[in-house]
Amino acid sequence: MKLKEAARTSERFTGGHRLCSGCGAGPVTNLIMRSSKNPAVVGAATGCLEVSSSIYPYSAWKDSFIHNAFENAAATISGVEAAHRSLMKQGKIEEDYDFIAFGGDGGTYDIGFQSLSGAMERGHNMVYVCYDNGAYMNTGIQRSSATPRGANTTTSPAGKVIPGKEEYRKELTDIMVAHNIPYVAQASPFKPQDLMRKAQKAFEVDGPAFLNVLAPCPRGWRSRAEKTIELTKVAADTCVWPLFEIENGKWKLNYNPKKKKAVDEWLRQQGRFKHLFKKGNEHIIEEIQEHTDQRWQIILERCGEV
Amino acid sequence: MVKAGDGYKDIPKGGIILDAGNAKNYKTGGWRTKRPVLDKEKCINCHLCWAFCPDVSILSENGVVSDQIDYDHCKGCGICANECPVNAIEMKKE
Amino acid sequence: MSDLIEIRWHGRGGQGSKTASILLGKVAAKTGKNIQAFPEYGPERMGAPVLAYNRISDKEITVHCQVTEPDIVAVLDPTLLDVVDVTEGVPDNGIVIINTEIAASKLKDKIEFKGELYTVDAYGISTEEIGAPFPNTPMLGALIKTTDLLDFEGFVSEMKNEFKKKFAHKPEVIEGNINSMKRAYQEVKS
Amino acid sequence: MSSKVALTGNEAVAQAMRQINPDVVAAYPITPQTAIVQTFSQFVADGEVDTEYVTVESEHSAMSATVGASAAGARAMTATAANGLALMWEVLYIASGTRLPIVMPVVNRALSGPINIHCDHSDAMGARDSSWIQLFAENSQEAYDNTIQAIRISEHKDVMLPTMVNMDGFIISHAVESLEVLADNDVKEFIGDYEPKTHLLDPENPIAVGPLDLQDFYFEHKKQQSVAMRNVKDIVLGVAKEYKKLTGREYGLFETYRLDDAEIATIALGSTAGTAKAAVDNLREQGIKAGLLKIRLFRPFPAWEIAKVLKDLKAVAVLDRAETFSTTGGPLFADIRAALYDAKADVEAINYIYGLGGRDTKLEDIEYMYHTLKDIVETGEVKGRVNYYGVRE
Numbered sequence: 001m002k003l004k005e006a007a008r009t010s011e012r013f014t015g016g017h018r019l020c021s022g023c024g025a026g027p028v029t030n031l032i033m034r035s036s037k038n039p040a041v042v043g044a045a046t047g048c049l050e051v052s053s054s055i056y057p058y059s060a061w062k063d064s065f066i067h068n069a070f071e072n073a074a075a076t077i078s079g080v081e082a083a084h085r086s087l088m089k090q091g092k093i094e095e096d097y098d099f100i101a102f103g104g105d106g107g108t109y110d111i112g113f114q115s116l117s118g119a120m121e122r123g124h125n126m127v128y129v130c131y132d133n134g135a136y137m138n139t140g141i142q143r144s145s146a147t148p149r150g151a152n153t154t155t156s157p158a159g160k161v162i163p164g165k166e167e168y169r170k171e172l173t174d175i176m177v178a179h180n181i182p183y184v185a186q187a188s189p190f191k192p193q194d195l196m197r198k199a200q201k202a203f204e205v206d207g208p209a210f211l212n213v214l215a216p217c218p219r220g221w222r223s224r225a226e227k228t229i230e231l232t233k234v235a236a237d238t239c240v241w242p243l244f245e246i247e248n249g250k251w252k253l254n255y256n257p258k259k260k261k262a263v264d265e266w267l268r269q270q271g272r273f274k275h276l277f278k279k280g281n282e283h284i285i286e287e288i289q290e291h292t293d294q295r296w297q298i299i300l301e302r303c304g305e306v
Numbered sequence: 307m308v309k310a311g312d313g314y315k316d317i318p319k320g321g322i323i324l325d326a327g328n329a330k331n332y333k334t335g336g337w338r339t340k341r342p343v344l345d346k347e348k349c350i351n352c353h354l355c356w357a358f359c360p361d362v363s364i365l366s367e368n369g370v371v372s373d374q375i376d377y378d379h380c381k382g383c384g385i386c387a388n389e390c391p392v393n394a395i396e397m398k399k400e
Numbered sequence: 401m402s403d404l405i406e407i408r409w410h411g412r413g414g415q416g417s418k419t420a421s422i423l424l425g426k427v428a429a430k431t432g433k434n435i436q437a438f439p440e441y442g443p444e445r446m447g448a449p450v451l452a453y454n455r456i457s458d459k460e461i462t463v464h465c466q467v468t469e470p471d472i473v474a475v476l477d478p479t480l481l482d483v484v485d486v487t488e489g490v491p492d493n494g495i496v497i498i499n500t501e502i503a504a505s506k507l508k509d510k511i512e513f514k515g516e517l518y519t520v521d522a523y524g525i526s527t528e529e530i531g532a533p534f535p536n537t538p539m540l541g542a543l544i545k546t547t548d549l550l551d552f553e554g555f556v557s558e559m560k561n562e563f564k565k566k567f568a569h570k571p572e573v574i575e576g577n578i579n580s581m582k583r584a585y586q587e588v589k590s
Numbered sequence: 591m592s593s594k595v596a597l598t599g600n601e602a603v604a605q606a607m608r609q610i611n612p613d614v615v616a617a618y619p620i621t622p623q624t625a626i627v628q629t630f631s632q633f634v635a636d637g638e639v640d641t642e643y644v645t646v647e648s649e650h651s652a653m654s655a656t657v658g659a660s661a662a663g664a665r666a667m668t669a670t671a672a673n674g675l676a677l678m679w680e681v682l683y684i685a686s687g688t689r690l691p692i693v694m695p696v697v698n699r700a701l702s703g704p705i706n707i708h709c710d711h712s713d714a715m716g717a718r719d720s721s722w723i724q725l726f727a728e729n730s731q732e733a734y735d736n737t738i739q740a741i742r743i744s745e746h747k748d749v750m751l752p753t754m755v756n757m758d759g760f761i762i763s764h765a766v767e768s769l770e771v772l773a774d775n776d777v778k779e780f781i782g783d784y785e786p787k788t789h790l791l792d793p794e795n796p797i798a799v800g801p802l803d804l805q806d807f808y809f810e811h812k813k814q815q816s817v818a819m820r821n822v823k824d825i826v827l828g829v830a831k832e833y834k835k836l837t838g839r840e841y842g843l844f845e846t847y848r849l850d851d852a853e854i855a856t857i858a859l860g861s862t863a864g865t866a867k868a869a870v871d872n873l874r875e876q877g878i879k880a881g882l883l884k885i886r887l888f889r890p891f892p893a894w895e896i897a898k899v900l901k902d903l904k905a906v907a908v909l910d911r912a913e914t915f916s917t918t919g920g921p922l923f924a925d926i927r928a929a930l931y932d933a934k935a936d937v938e939a940i941n942y943i944y945g946l947g948g949r950d951t952k953l954e955d956i957e958y959m960y961h962t963l964k965d966i967v968e969t970g971e972v973k974g975r976v977n978y979y980g981v982r983e
Contacts, residue, residue: 003353007366015362015379016329021337022383026360039793041662051802053329056321057308059798060329064790066661067800069680072654078644079616079658079666080790086613086642086664087791093663095793115654118647192357226384226397229358314810314817319750320689321811322788323798422766429596429768437596438765441622441708462864464729464761465952 006196009034010062017060018052022225024215024232025049025131027189029102032129032211035199039063040098041080045073045107048138048217049131071111073101074119074128081124098203099126105146106136109172120179120208127202130172131215141220145170148240149291150284151272153220158275163284168291176210177246183209185245185254190233194254198245205247214241222271231269238266239296244303253303260296263289307331330379334361338382340397344373348394355386355395405549406467407454410486411476414446416536420474421452424540427558428454431550434461449484456549474543475499476522476535487513497542497588499523499535504590518546520588522580529583530576541581542588552585592770592837599730599762602769603669603695603755604629606737608639609777610693613664613784616644616655621707622759623671623697649674653681660690661799663789665741667692671759672699675713679720685752686721687815688800691744691784692752694722695737698860698911699759700947708948709759711859714888715912715921721815723753723822724889726859728845731769732886733757735839738772741781742829748821756888758861760948772837780836819890826887843892845884846899848874852881854963855900857926858909859885862944862951866909869956880960891925897933900926905938905963911945919943919976938966944979955980 012033019026025048033040040063044050050067053060068076077099087093101119103112108130116128135153136142143156149168152158156165176184182205185198195213202209214235216228223231235241236255240263243255264285267273276284300306307325308317318324344355344364351371356364363380365372387395407424411417418439425437436455453467469489478500480486487496494515498507499522508517520542522535530537540559544552556578563574597605604626607615615634617627634643644659646652652668659666670678675696685692698714700706714724723743727733733755740753757763772780788797803811823843830841847867849855856866863884873880883899883906900906908927910920918924923941930937942959945951959979966972 003357004351004366004369007353007356007371008369011362013362014327014330015376016332016334017361018332018334019360021360021381022385023360026362027358027385030359030362031357039796041790043658054323054798054801055329056801056803056807057317057323057325058329058332059323059326059801061798062327062796064326064792064796065798066658066790067802068654068657068684072651072681075616075646075651075654076658078646078651079614079655079660080662081658082614082616082642082644082655083659083662083664083666084791086640086659087662089642090613090640093791095791097791114647115651118651121647122645189358192354226388228360228383228385229389308807310806312807312810314813317807317810317814318788319811319814319818320687321799321801321803321807322688323801324788324795326796326798425766426596429594429766432594434768435596436765436767438760441760441764461767462728462867463953464758464765464861464864465955466950468952 001193001196003192006034012036012062014060014062016058018055019048020219022218022228023048024133024189024217024228028131028195028213028215031189031192031196032199035196036098036100036203038096038098040100041066041077043068043073043077043080043101045103045112046070047104047107049102049104051138070107072115073103073107073112074116077101077126078119078122078124081126099124101126101128103128103130104138105130105132105134106144109146109170110144117179120176120181120210123207125207127209127211129211129213131213133215133217133220135220137217137220146172149288150267150276152275153272163275163281173212180249181208181210182206183247186212186241186243188214188232188236188241188243190229190236191243191255194243220272223269227269234261234266234269237261238263239292240266242296242299244299251302253299253305256305263292333378334381335378338380338400340382340384340399341377342375342380342382342384342386342395343398344371344375345394345396346373348392350392352391354389354391358385358389360385403459404455404457404461405472406470407472407474408467408470409452409474409476410480410484411450412480413448413450415476416534417450417452417476420536420540421454423559423562424454426562427555428456428550430558431554433458436461440466449480471495472543472547473497474539476539481511487511490515495546497539497546499539516546516590518542518588518590520584522584525583525587526580529580530573537577538580538584541584545585545588556581592772594768594770596766596768597730598625598764598766599733599757600625600697600764601629602730602734603737603757605771606734607667608633609772609774610738610741610781611639612641612667614642614644614656614659614666615668616646616652616659617668618646618649618652618670618674620649620671620674622699622763623669623674625763626669626695626697649677650681653678653685656692657681657685657688657690660692661688661789662791663786665784667694669695671697672713673702675717676701679717682717682720682722684800687811689750690752691750693737693740693744693755694752695755695757697759697763698756706947709761710946710948711912714754714756717754718889718921721751721819722889723751725753725755725886726888727755727757727762728861728864728884730762730767733762734769734771735833735837735841738777738780739829739833739841743822743825745784746825749818749825751818751822756860761861770837776836780833822890823887823892841886843887843895845886847882847884849881849883849899851879853879853904854906854960854967855881855883855903856907856909856956856959857883857885857922859888859922860911862909862911865951865953866956869953869960872953872957873960878960878964885922893925893929893932896926897929897935900930900937901933901935903937904967907959907963908939908941910941910943913943913946923976938972940966940972940974941976942979943976949980
């Protein structure tokens, strides 16, 4: 679908939410919600998006919305979806619905991981969207298991002896693929049509779907607000955040940079990696490059691109 | 609509919000220090600004990007200007 | 006997002492009695000595503590006699029924019990009737005979109903269980 | 038409759930509650209910999914015990704060450290301030009856709060007892249809549930909850009255047993109250004016009504099957003493912490407590205010 056609879809997530200026979660949410063709019930894990979009007595959601707690967005939407199935079966309601849960990386990779895994295994007809900004941004930039190696966060600070986060991020998308659910995709807002197509696909499949979407946080990344979308393109061009999808177990690459860029370019534009460019830390950037190359190679192989 | 200062007997129970989407009534335009201004002459109607706007403030009517930006909600992040492939949007000081 | 009858079942994990207490309770309830049937729960697994209890009364039963002075004791496995004190707390006018081939008269000294002692070869009966040594249903037959708790004909017909539910997927064992009960009813001796 | 059956407490509650026919059950197994959800899942498998049964991966998710289902307009239930209830703790507050009329049987069991699977009330007591209504049952009959009545209580428009239906682990949950169960249709008619005013699945009226509620409105929402809790007593009595018409069985906020002319009494929750009744009978035969107060509605606590029936006694012993570790006694003791203070009642009150981790409490144990009360009345001397009964030195 061309964007000007996409713009004819109805607005489901309104302005007047209180996400930071330049927050990547804004366009991600807006585009995904516009991809739903049914009325929806949206669930959200505690986090930036939830806090900013539903400050009493205001809701930025034109659909029904439920926030329960931090770690249980998937379980909560499981319950809503089960209620819908039961009430439909009994003829008490008639309307088809889409069921969506949004969680940040903290609410998805970490504290909400068990609830997410359970919901996916049980096969609820729901779409789980992780807007991955790589740390606990809502509480003030603490490291999560999605935080990339080297990042300076308030709980993995760059200090005199430890140069920021020492571990590589968890590959949650792969773990979700291992749940053998019908659709899993990794997406990014710099490709809005790809993101919307993936969201539509996720809504259409019968059963659970999982979308992992990169959502820059200018505050946590120490990047400029206007660079939010540009950075997600750099992430794809450096292969730090590749775009791919897995439909019924079959891997497919969605973006192959014409000229693969060095991770340097990704790291340099974000204050959270600033310390890596200090003398003596060169090896960390080299190792990140090596790790990124290996990961990219694996994805290419899985997608049948080599 | 719940109003500031309402008592416990006046508001819906349990914190339920009955007016879905009423955040539209909450103005975040005051957060802005620079405002995007769209030059219709230059605009190629690619809709990238529309897609990327975090505040749903670039409006499209009948498939055409409007130069009437929703300044009630635009926070002035500058993504639209940064991403415009033909530099049709300029960030101007408030 | 007093109005409230308390029973203690001794068995080994897996032998069906809990089932015996529940079946007895359910059938007694059908006759209008107030009942309780409950096992003693612990971490025990297959083979370990276990206990189960019944209370049966014409009046409402409100007590919810364990049974410590049972009027009747049923022992589902003869080897338990060497391991546990099966007569503990049983009053002198109490009844003890043991699954064993040995005659009651020969056991009386061994377990030092002044009340009524009965034995029945529940393993032998069930092996012949069901094809395996399940002592619990024959012991129920023996218990009804020796205690006069319930009318036997009514008991058998209610047991048939319970078995129909319990063995809905294995109806072939119902007949054998009923026969075991009837034989034990005949063969239990003092 | 009701019928007399012999069931375990868990089976009785599972039968009540079958008759309630909830739209959604989301539950997780835990001893000694497991038999409820496994019996119920067989009803689902056999098509005897319309329920969607969500086999969640934890109790936290059980309560979370139940909250989601209830907010979606479904009649939603779950069941748990002990550590499972503790794991739900966070979401308990969300369920009540969101005003969702969830009904949850809780099979009372000791909380861990060290692990113990047997009965005490430490699980339920940990949730006593969560704005859940808490009913306690003496036996299977009451557990069954309370489960059905809880639906009506929770869903009442002046209440809209969740209810825990408590019964003692193993002692009631695993014991077969005689009880009367209602005909399916009578239960269906008694509980009626659940018709929430607002829910997530109304396409004409979408809503937002569980927003960020800050300094300007959170307090008002808590006041609403407090008002609803105050309404509970009347609703409990009203529902009980209707239930009596249907069953002949009488329920109140509590039950008094031979209390009218009593001089001394024990106050208890759950199955121990049954054993205490037998103790009272024995003592009365000895000419001792003993009585019993059995609490059915523990939360909200009917303090005024309780003080009214206790105020003319000479001494009472409060039996707590849970510790607060406050060093001032168990949870029930604190509530009873506060009630007596407000009523300016001149009644000596002592506390027995008993039966923790399933320690058996016999008839003679309770009789001992009455004798201690008798001594207090005779000598005017209280030797121990808070006592651990039956613990080895």
